[in-house]
Amino acid sequence: MSTATKGLEGVVAAETEMSFIDGEKGVLEYVGIEIDALARHSTFEETVYLLWNRRLPTRAELDAFTKDLRAHYDLPAPILTLIKTFPKDAQPMHVLRTAVSALALFDNDDPNSVEPDAYRAKGLAIMARAPAIIAAFDRVRSGKDVIAPDKSLSFASNFLYMLNNEKPTKTMERAFDTCMILHADHGLNASTFTGRVIASTLSDIYSVMSGAIGALRGPLHGGANEGVMHTLNEIGSLDRVDAYMKDALANKKKIMGFGHRVYKAYDPRATYLKTLAEQLAKDTGNEQFYKMSKKIEDIMHEAVAAKGIYPNVDFYSATTYHCLGLKLDLFTPMFALSRISGWAGHCIEQLSANRLIRPSADYVGPHGVAYVPIEKR
Amino acid sequence: MSTATKGLEGVVAAETEMSFIDGEKGVLEYVGIEIDALARHSTFEETVYLLWNRRLPTRAELDAFTKDLRAHYDLPAPILTLIKTFPKDAQPMHVLRTAVSALALFDNDDPNSVEPDAYRAKGLAIMARAPAIIAAFDRVRSGKDVIAPDKSLSFASNFLYMLNNEKPTKTMERAFDTCMILHADHGLNASTFTGRVIASTLSDIYSVMSGAIGALRGPLHGGANEGVMHTLNEIGSLDRVDAYMKDALANKKKIMGFGHRVYKAYDPRATYLKTLAEQLAKDTGNEQFYKMSKKIEDIMHEAVAAKGIYPNVDFYSATTYHCLGLKLDLFTPMFALSRISGWAGHCIEQLSANRLIRPSADYVGPHGVAYVPIEKR
Numbered sequence: 001m002s003t004a005t006k007g008l009e010g011v012v013a014a015e016t017e018m019s020f021i022d023g024e025k026g027v028l029e030y031v032g033i034e035i036d037a038l039a040r041h042s043t044f045e046e047t048v049y050l051l052w053n054r055r056l057p058t059r060a061e062l063d064a065f066t067k068d069l070r071a072h073y074d075l076p077a078p079i080l081t082l083i084k085t086f087p088k089d090a091q092p093m094h095v096l097r098t099a100v101s102a103l104a105l106f107d108n109d110d111p112n113s114v115e116p117d118a119y120r121a122k123g124l125a126i127m128a129r130a131p132a133i134i135a136a137f138d139r140v141r142s143g144k145d146v147i148a149p150d151k152s153l154s155f156a157s158n159f160l161y162m163l164n165n166e167k168p169t170k171t172m173e174r175a176f177d178t179c180m181i182l183h184a185d186h187g188l189n190a191s192t193f194t195g196r197v198i199a200s201t202l203s204d205i206y207s208v209m210s211g212a213i214g215a216l217r218g219p220l221h222g223g224a225n226e227g228v229m230h231t232l233n234e235i236g237s238l239d240r241v242d243a244y245m246k247d248a249l250a251n252k253k254k255i256m257g258f259g260h261r262v263y264k265a266y267d268p269r270a271t272y273l274k275t276l277a278e279q280l281a282k283d284t285g286n287e288q289f290y291k292m293s294k295k296i297e298d299i300m301h302e303a304v305a306a307k308g309i310y311p312n313v314d315f316y317s318a319t320t321y322h323c324l325g326l327k328l329d330l331f332t333p334m335f336a337l338s339r340i341s342g343w344a345g346h347c348i349e350q351l352s353a354n355r356l357i358r359p360s361a362d363y364v365g366p367h368g369v370a371y372v373p374i375e376k377r
Numbered sequence: 378m379s380t381a382t383k384g385l386e387g388v389v390a391a392e393t394e395m396s397f398i399d400g401e402k403g404v405l406e407y408v409g410i411e412i413d414a415l416a417r418h419s420t421f422e423e424t425v426y427l428l429w430n431r432r433l434p435t436r437a438e439l440d441a442f443t444k445d446l447r448a449h450y451d452l453p454a455p456i457l458t459l460i461k462t463f464p465k466d467a468q469p470m471h472v473l474r475t476a477v478s479a480l481a482l483f484d485n486d487d488p489n490s491v492e493p494d495a496y497r498a499k500g501l502a503i504m505a506r507a508p509a510i511i512a513a514f515d516r517v518r519s520g521k522d523v524i525a526p527d528k529s530l531s532f533a534s535n536f537l538y539m540l541n542n543e544k545p546t547k548t549m550e551r552a553f554d555t556c557m558i559l560h561a562d563h564g565l566n567a568s569t570f571t572g573r574v575i576a577s578t579l580s581d582i583y584s585v586m587s588g589a590i591g592a593l594r595g596p597l598h599g600g601a602n603e604g605v606m607h608t609l610n611e612i613g614s615l616d617r618v619d620a621y622m623k624d625a626l627a628n629k630k631k632i633m634g635f636g637h638r639v640y641k642a643y644d645p646r647a648t649y650l651k652t653l654a655e656q657l658a659k660d661t662g663n664e665q666f667y668k669m670s671k672k673i674e675d676i677m678h679e680a681v682a683a684k685g686i687y688p689n690v691d692f693y694s695a696t697t698y699h700c701l702g703l704k705l706d707l708f709t710p711m712f713a714l715s716r717i718s719g720w721a722g723h724c725i726e727q728l729s730a731n732r733l734i735r736p737s738a739d740y741v742g743p744h745g746v747a748y749v750p751i752e753k754r
Contacts (some may be wrong), residue, residue: 005389007577007732012382017742032746041748054742082462085455086482094481094488094583101587102476104468111608112594121750163627188738196590200384201567201595204470210478211571211588217489218578220733261735355570355596357639361565361608363430365394371418377435 009261014196014356018051018345021183026265026310028072028183031055031177037271043182044155045069048127048341051185052120066154072128073149074104079110080146088141092134092333094106097213099133100126101355111287111298114206114351122205130340131155134333135162143160157174158181160324164237167325170325175280175320182313183267183335185342186261190221191215192339194344199347211335212343222335227256228318231296238292245299258300264308273316280323293319386638390734395428395722396562402670403642404688406588407562408432416649419534421557422446425504425718427564428562429497429725443531449505450535453483456506457523465518469511470600473591477503481583489581491728498706499582500721503551508532511710512539519537533557536714537701544700552657552697559646559690560712562719568592568599569716569723576724577734589720590713599712604633605695606705608673616667622676632693633675641685650693657700670696693736 001367005011012360020029028035030047031054038047043054049057049065057065079099086095104111109118136146139162147162156177160168168176186192193210199205216222235244260267281290297311321331382388395404407424408431415424419433426434426442434606436443452460455474463472481488481504486495513523516539524539533554537545545553563569572589576582593599612621625632658667673715674688698708 007734008385008390008736011385011387011388011390011736012739013388013736014738015405015741018736020740020742029496029744029746032743033748037748041750046751050470056749056751059751062751078462078464085459085462087455089489090482094581097481097584098478101471101478101591102463104471105463105475111471113466125572168494178609179471185739188736190574190578190735193734193736194571197567197571197574198588198595201592201598201600203591203593203595203598203600204471204476207474207588207591208472208593211584211591214478214580214584215575215578215590216462217584218575218580221580223578223580240463244719261733273433273518284495291698297582313543313616344680354384356638357384357570358567359385359388359390359570361391361393362389363394363397363564364392365397367397367406369406371410372433373418374423374433374439377433 011197013188013193014346014350015350015353016187016346018342018349019187020128021187023260023262023264026263026268028186035182035268036272039178039269042181044184044338045176047181047184049339050247051345052299058071058288068126069155070151071362072125073132073151075132075136078106078195079103079133079339081137081291083133084140086137092137093213093217093336096138096333097210097217098334100130100213101193101206101210102203103129107206109204110147114202116351119348119351120344121347122214123340126209127340127344130337131159132162134330134337135159138163138327138330147369161166169283171283175276176324177275178273179320179334180338182273183338185345187326189221190218192342194351195295195343195347198319199350200354202354205347206346208347209340209343212339216336216339216343217301217332217350222332222339224256225321225331225335226313226318226328229322230316230332231256232289232292232318232322235292238295239289240293241295241299246295249303255296255300257309257318259309260302260312263310263312264309265310267312269313270311272315272328273313273320277316277323280320284323289322390565391723391727393564393723393726395719395726396564398564398639400637400641400676403645404639405645411561412645413649415551416555416646419558420562421554422714424558424561426717428626428722434741444530447500447528448500450509450528452509452513453508455483456480456510460513461511461517465705468704469514470590470594470713472514473507473510473710473713474587474594477507477584477590478587480506481581487541488583489742491579491581493725495730496582496725496728499727500717503582503586504717504721506535506575509539510534511707511714515540515704515707528712541702546660548657548660549701552653553701554710555650555653556694556697557656557715559650560715561717562722566598567595567682569719572720572724573727574580574734577731579731581637582724583725584720586717586720589716593713593716594709596674600718601633601708602695602698602712603689603705604709605691606699606708608633609669609695609699612669615665615718617674618669618672622673626680632677635681635688636686636696637689640687640689640747644689645685645691646691647688650690650697654693654696654700657697660701661701667696683686
């Protein structure tokens with residue numbers, strides 16, 4: 001097998017009208033709009049509408065979309081019961097994957113429908129319910145009451161409310177909403193590609209979503225934001241950054257949150273997130289934490305920026321989530337809450353011009369081997 | 378996007394030492410041994426050993442492997458409890474995906490380990506438990522007691538025993554075991570590829586398996602064997618085959634169980650399966666059913682064999698499963714029970730020389746679109 005196809009790097013596997021990435025220049029656009037403009041001016045709801053409809057909504061369209069989303073904030077009662085049976089030490093990504101898979105069992109329409117309208121409606125409902133799954137599990141494992149959603153709140157605000165039983169400040173809501181915008185879609189990343197492969201068999205959206213959540217869990221994908229936090233925890237304080245980084249660079253240790261398969265320039269999702277993280281750190285008394293991240297970035301910049309290794313979106317989302325008071329093992333699920341929208345959008349695209357995704361393997365074993373009966377082996 | 382890459386047809390995405398397919402000649406080998414020889418002489422347990430170890434086992438090795446497999450026939454108690462909470466009208470593929478996903482929650486070791494030994498041990502345990510999940514759900518939905526596994530029985534025999542509370546006849550066991558052998562591995566089919574993409578993020582085997590089960594569910598993949606049965610039910614009797622087929626061919630209706638992305642010759646898995654199906658149909662008083670299938674094959678042969686369209690493995694497995702008394706919606710889960718072994722083997726291969734599988738998308742939307750505030754839209 002040529003190295004060119006290993007990992008399918010550079011192989012075009014699908015068409016999309018959703019996101020465009022120029023890794024060399026550090027550009028990410030959603031339907032032609034720069035991610036930085038969306039991060040600064042849009043909301044997650046509006047961004048999802050944009051991705052799914054290929055244009056920004058009018059006020060009336062956005063209101064209708066938001067109303068529809070909020071109508072699905074509640075979890076079906078059996079899913080809540082299910083979550084309560086899960087071990088308290090279970091990992092939230094396993095919980096999310098299992099509960100989203102289980103939603104299929106309680107879908108009163110045909111869960112297997114791949115009709116565009118049904119698929120989209122189910123995608124919206126899964127996206128609306130995923131925050132409730134995570135919040136409920138986190139409350140249950142902490143011995144706290146589950147908080148019912150508040151349908152007057154935005155996606156971001158409602159999640160933080162269900163998690164903390166307290167409405168977030170404007171800064172907190174804005175920071176979380178921005179993280180949701182930044183993570184919504186990103187070309188054919190591994191989880192999105194997983195979803196498209198599953199959808200290409202004409203399988204159902206619950207199968208797509210549970211497969212994609214599984215792929216996102218991996219440390220080489222969504223799991224990386226937890227890796228960043230591990231590093232920050234390991235370093236522990238600002239005065240230890242220098243020594244840690246000196247040692248890490250000397251021993252060629254991988255620093256989580258730097259470098260990306262696609263970006264050889266500054267990850268355009270990290271730019272505004274860095275500003276937000278700084279503000280949030282100030283507001284929540286976590287300045288030391290932001291400074292630690294910034295110092296790591298500066299040291300890395302000097303050492304490896306020339307090689308095209310820059311902070312990626314995971315690097316400053318770790319600081320942001322930490323400042324929002326999120327537990328470490330909720331970081332990757334946060335990525336999922338947002339990316340569900342991208343997965344749904346991609347699978348709708350896949351189904352609109354479907355062909356089964358079925359590559360070939362290069363067989364490198366022996367041929368013409370005889371079957372020898374066991375007594376003669 | 379060129380049509381050549383649509384569906385990644387012909388694109389080499391991984392190396393494997395497990396199965397070799399020559400679609401033009403109609404050849405399938407597992408580690409160099411022709412599938413027909415394995416179908417006739419091997420057992421499913423031995424076949425899985427072969428796939429995972431790249432050679433046939435000695436008696437002692439096979440005994441140890443079998444013992445290890447049987448030790449995991451039991452379901453963890455909470456999984457059984459979970460299955461009992463599922464709606465009786467849930468579809469078994471959704472149940473299997475959800476229960477396999479939930480196994481991660483009750484894995485007392487690290488469910489996320491990608492160490493080769495741990496991954497393999499977990500793969501073996503999932504493979505051992507999947508039949509118990511399906512049998513338990515089928516018993517529960519029918520209002521029957523769940524039957525505990527019998528660890529003195531083979532994989533095939535134990536499944537039929539747990540399903541029917543009756544040990545199968547030798548012919549039944551042999552037919553089912555052969556189906557398991559034939560479905561164990563098949564290059565980079567969509568579910569196996571899904572599994573490899575998920576594994577390539579260094580995600581856990583529960584994520585891999587639930588994603589792969591989801592992909593297998595699709596009507597363009599594992600779901601096709603249920604499609605065959607639907608057609609047979611629709612036709613209903615031998616004397617109606619001619620009229621049905623005449624109409625279907627005239628209207629270019631797709632006949633399920635014929636044609637394959639890879640095979641342009643007779644599917645080598647169908648050869649021996651056809652013989653077995655005939656025998657089993659006789660033994661179980663389903664001769665009319667086999668004759669109906671055979672007649673469809675003959676008509677199709679005359680009409681489309683010249684175009685490289687032949688019966689595939691799904692065609693005669695439908696007859697076989699029907700003769701074994703399996704309900705229609707258990708057909709695709711049967712495929713999964715076997716293919717779990719292939720998924721595990723492929724992911725062990727993937728991890729042994731891993732590179733994140735992350736292709737590119739061809740962005741076909743607009744660029745440089747301004748963000749217009751909502752009040753100006």
